Amino acid sequence: MKNYSIKDIAEIAGVSVATVSRVINDNGRFSAETRKKVLKVIEETGYKMNYSAKNLRMNKSFTIGILVPDISNYFFSDVVQQLEEILFAKGYSTIICNTSRSSEKELAYLRILEGKGVDGLIVISGAEEFEFDSSSAEKKIPYICIDREPKKKENTIFISSNHYQGAFESAEELIHEGCQHPIIAMHNQKSTSAKERLKGFKDALKKNSIPFNAKQHLLSIDIEHSDFEQNLLTFLKKNPNVDGIFSINDLIALELMLSLKKNQIDVPKKIKLIGFDDTYAGKYTTPTLSSVRQNTGLIANYAVESLLELISKKGELGRQIVVPVSLVLRESSTSS
Amino acid sequence: MKNYSIKDIAEIAGVSVATVSRVINDNGRFSAETRKKVLKVIEETGYKMNYSAKNLRMNKSFTIGILVPDISNYFFSDVVQQLEEILFAKGYSTIICNTSRSSEKELAYLRILEGKGVDGLIVISGAEEFEFDSSSAEKKIPYICIDREPKKKENTIFISSNHYQGAFESAEELIHEGCQHPIIAMHNQKSTSAKERLKGFKDALKKNSIPFNAKQHLLSIDIEHSDFEQNLLTFLKKNPNVDGIFSINDLIALELMLSLKKNQIDVPKKIKLIGFDDTYAGKYTTPTLSSVRQNTGLIANYAVESLLELISKKGELGRQIVVPVSLVLRESSTSS
DNA sequence: TTGTATGCGTTATCAC
């Protein structure tokens, strides 16, 4: 048994390679009879398309590259999985590239992906703004940005959750639950989404006549270096009236919950807490964790749809799609 | 600006395509001067290798396919990420295929991957035994199985954690902590890893003179259908002396913990609990969850190493590599 | 040391 090519198929079926190709791609005209004949041979031989040849000839790869900072992150892996699912159904395969938030790795991947002739790119998050100059202007590779603001908006389509809304509603929820001194806890990454969440939080405070002040309302967390717990305690010592925390993500929220518990600060009685991403862990903590859920399914759908439109030259660039989020309320933010 | 080919480069540099190819691949002989000349042109033009052509010509793709049941699973995504990292460093790119535990999808992917000419395959878990008959015996695609027992061991290399050890040690730990009636909680998937864990659990009981009896020591959970909590309560009603649970994975362990808490059954006082996989959520529950940690880094390393050996025809087939696990003890299994 | 020519498997453009 060998690797059959359409040439072999043609020979066995007693037709020409052109005919075989036409049958396979259901493209052009041929009689029902030859069709059956060819299909039978294909079945019998177990013929498999050589995509390298097809790609070379067509200058198309039916492959989409996905750039993601960290596939083990809950939100990212969720989006990626959905993307993969949808793309597969549409006949595309995906190359998932874990950039580990490293620019060099990202660049290296970009070159490889270009070389492999991907038809399109989906770029997910990443700390900095993204600019992709497919150096060959001739064959610009279309790309979609998810949660990562592109430098040149006119070259791409930008999809993201409504981070502003999520933060705004969270802050309002805390206030409505009686919090007089809600704060926002965030890391020092200046991603678009983080900025939006901060803005939403600030605006909610403003709307409720609480003047925002970084010293009093912003707990800044240096993920890598400083001691998490000490960080929190110092802040609370300076601001003893804090009674609500909106955390920029669940990971931080969970750590906060742990530290608070360790220091006998009751959640939600003394301090109410809302996270972001609705990680599954939030269902199992005591108290269970309220969080903002992003609609990954919708995001993935929009991304694929837009990208395929761009690939077929039908899509309009420069758009921005904002996907609404939903607040999932659990015990950590509700006054019994 | 267009997409340059080596032909263009050759023309600009005033040499032949053969020379350019030799320079690019550092293969064959050429003068230092021509080398410099060619490299300069490549730099200036921003030439990018067309891998479709290269693959077609070389019958090699520098691409590895990874089949994984569910990328959003903690253990899987961890392994995949590490695989990707290691492979990337070695110049390979990866196509990650999420099979959603569907045989059809798996088969479809296999065909595509073959067509794309992947140099090798890494198959992770999946419910059933795996048999990959690269239908073209001519060009057998080498593959590695992680946590999934292949039907024909002689065609592949089988890598897995020491599930037996993890289960055995967990059971012994429960017993040493005073449990008289430890049980194992498991879903109805008959994967290799599940079987091994069951065996380890049984053997630990035997060693400690506790005769294993499915009715008394095996809590079977139908993930999809039945009501989880009711399931547990019924079992506990029949076996009121249960004082320790080894759960086949953390997901189930977390659910158990939730149900126990809901019914005021204290963990670890009344019932001690140990999970499997050391999901990050276990750090944030109350009590924190003891669990068996798999060494994903080591698994990934072995997998890549073995696969590359197979690809270069140097590896020996039929081997089995067992990677030790470690028991991470937390509050859920320790008597205060 | 370098160049010429061939073929990898496919699709598309012609002819017939």
Added chain:
DNA sequence: GTGATAACGCATACAA
């Protein structure tokens, strides 16, 4: 409705 053939970009055997 079908067949012959060029072309895609690359690596390599063989010539020079």
